[in-house]
Amino acid sequence: MIWETVIGLEVHVQLATQSKMFCGCSAAFGDRANTNVCPVCLGLPGALPVANLEAVRLAARAAFALEFTIHPTSVFARKNYFYPDLPKGYQISQFDKPLATHGRLTIGSSDRDDVSIRMARLHLEEDAGKSLHDRFVGKTALDFNRSGVPLAEIVSEPDLRSPGEARAYLVALKQVLQYLEVSDCSMEEGSLRVDANLSVRRAGDSTLGVKQEVKNMNSFAAVERALEQMRDSQIALLEVDEAVELATFSAATGELRMMRTKEESHDYRYFPEPDLPPLALAEDWIDGERTTLPELPRAKRRRFQQAYGQRPYDAEVLTATRAVGDYFEEVVSTGAASQAATKWVMGSVLQDANANDGALRIDPRRLAALIGMVARGDLSEQAAKRVFAELPATDDEPEAVAQRLGLLQVSDRRRITEWVNTVLSVHPEEVARYHEGDHKLVGFFMGKVMQESGGKADPKKVRAVLVERLSQME
Amino acid sequence: MRVPREEVERIARLAALAVNESSLAELTTQIGEILEYVAQLEGIETDEPSGPVHLGPERAPLRPDTRDPTPLTLTPREMAPEFDEDFYVVPKVEGVGDEE
Amino acid sequence: MTDLLRGADEAAARIAASEETGLNAAISFDAEVIRRQAQELSERTDDLPLAGLAVGVKDNICTHEYPTTCASRILEHYRSPYEATAVRRLKAAGAIVACKTNMDEFGMGSSTEHSAFGRVRHPLDPGRVAGGSSGGSAALVAAGAVRSALGSETGGSVRQPAAFCGVVGVKPSYGRVSRYGLVAFGSSLDQIGVVGRTVADATTVLELISGRDPHDSTCADRDPLHAPLERQDLGGLVVGVPAEYFPDNLSVAIRSGCDRTVETLRRLGATVREVSLPHTPLAVPCYYVIAPAEASANLARFDGVRYGLRIPQADLHALYRETRGRGFGEEVRRRIIVGTYVLSSGYYEAYYGKAQLARRRISGDFDQAFASGIDLLFAPTTPTTAFKAGEHVRNPVAMYLSDVFVCAANLAGIPAVSLPIGRSSEGLPVGAQLMAPAFEEALLLDTAHVIEQHTDPLEEIR
Ligand SMILES: [Mg+2]
């Protein structure tokens, strides 16, 4: 039997605002528990929500980038359920009139090339507080700093066909959101959270199989792994004609554990939020946001390949984040040749960034200057790497650093000719053998000349002068 | 309108309300009477859009993204029934031991 | 300086005296708290238009001065760590929060019998109710303890007790006064209102608390109300009298009282026309779907986790159920169950959906009447005078029907004022109301003021 896997993803991302969705509390992560709280986000009696413009703006930009249809009028709704970290007993979300519907994201799939994944909706809502279940024995501790942080919920259609595609979708989604500076998308800090559902059906069937859900994964790899486990266990059941049961799993521990759900907990009794009039966005505001979107990852990759002659892999690496792409282009625009810039950024620069929390520590102009020195022959590749390693610790120009370290190459023809003449004059026997046809001796002379120059001579120039002098002496 | 007692119990659970046995019968009757009374609305024919009625401003005002919370004159600790270290505390949530 | 302190002491004495009669209109009252506020006022150098005026504040409006209990066990010891916008504005203008007034728990009731802290007595007949849910505010003003008090309306809760007690009750347009700090019951209906000894007293307070508030998204973006009460007569005014508000079973005193006031209107130059508001019968059922539905969500926050009562239990869900089951009174529990029911899956369209439709129709009736050249509507406030305590307690629907004339204005969001127009043969106050198009409070109050000048509220209606 050939089975087809069908996956849908629900992603919550925290929007990168200063203040919360409906109150003026700080939305910062990691502050002392229960210090960023006020009447609104603690759900105190009499408090009322007022929506944050920046949250709306960021959600709208995400919606544009993901090719959603934005609705000029959307409606906030109350989603009612009891949970101790939900202070009002309802979450302000959007239900039947969300901010955006019908989005699309193209991902690379190993099985079926580029594939366009449809998205059902993108809506705004508020985050709940954080429950800590193992802080105290037998108790749940609650921190409401997160309560009311703005979220965009992005729901895909069940268009993904493998755990690998699910992961590719998440990678592509995160990349777009980070490009837009809509969210940090940090799974560790919880600013990006994934709920996945998966069902399996006979290949060719048009109806979906029984859906199982999984939540609480802490990385994209964990999402992929959890989905693989769910897929494999469902197929194993179906192979022996057993039924798959509706279930929700938690992957918090790395293993799948079934979560208890009550039938009633799904009756959310949504109704329009009477504390908030409809969210109505003016046409010209919408247009303004649409037209100021930055270049998105796919477009940038295509352009890098065309404009800089990069291979697909290079372009992918150099557009991985907006910062790296911008950095690369800055290096080129301040004078470096694009090929050398590609090599340098993909090599030393990203190595250094990886070792330093992703910080691009050398300003692009100085890197371009360094690349220029190599191109002119003032510095060997090897020496340039040593200069690069020194740059973070100093404000000096690469040239000054090279000089201080005594790494500048001599490419002055007169001086090189002098060294060559000296070496040739003290090795008449080797010169004779050379002239008899032993051309391998060039290497021997090269070594001697480099020695004579104290390692400073530009090897390319040395070779050229050597070959020229030897042929003159014949 | 007769509402089954089990339905009232189910709704009370959904609303997180303890209802004691002794008052359940009367409550069930009263809920039935109230629902019967408001059921007059069923007679309205739906020939027009029935979205929610919004009074007040037509569009939600949007506030600038600035940090200016209403200050609290009592701390969370002073208001909470149970507070330990920096946290509000409740009995452990059952069945979600590994949930974040 | 000393005037402020003397005035504060006198106000405290008046409240103490009326409470000693067994009124039970105040939930929290402390002469020391009043005095301290007067002291603070005396140290202020800015303009104080209210100059130490003592006001009662309904106990569902957040104040720093006293607990804010909503007359509920679940908030019995709750102190608000912030202040309602309306209260903040009154205090800024020099008012003193004299006491927190008794009410039906969370505003759910029409008699102030559903208070965890005992029922409010009618100031003229202790065996009768003061109306509700702002019964404490109305009774306190009627007893002469304060000149004005804040109340709140979700479905007539200021006008109905004002009518029962023989004082003035104003319900402003939805969005006229910020709801920030008003503990929500039915958010799309709730509005802070004012009970006053006279139209002028109520107007003064309403002007000060009204106007835009960045903390309430449903508050209108308008300047504070300016309502100079300057008309001498009603020449040129067209007043509509809705036929549906005069059913056959209307109490005789109320019908006759309204007839007499209609004569007064005519005499003062107004044109009085009969109009029809055909969807009036839908108002109470519509109200009793929308208000409980919204309340079921609004009261979910009282869960014993962050503030208020907690009945400790080993299991979290048991903690919720016991805290809420014992913390809320009977009527509140009933309404939460009704509200949860009408929103739950399978019932939503039949109840909540239809109620929205009904609300639209009720609103449409008013729009049509006002578009037909009518400036204001005149009608009785209540179908009966103050009823006896215990009369409707076991029969919720009968209790709900006492709101039959008041709740349409809340559903439509329009302003209304109830004013006393005489006394029944039993000596009980009779009230009548004026309703105006949204944000026409200036005309509404000016007209009420003219009627007040030409009416003896103590005169028996024959
Ligand atoms: Mg969500």
Ligand SMILES: [Zn+2]
């Ligand atoms: Zn807050």
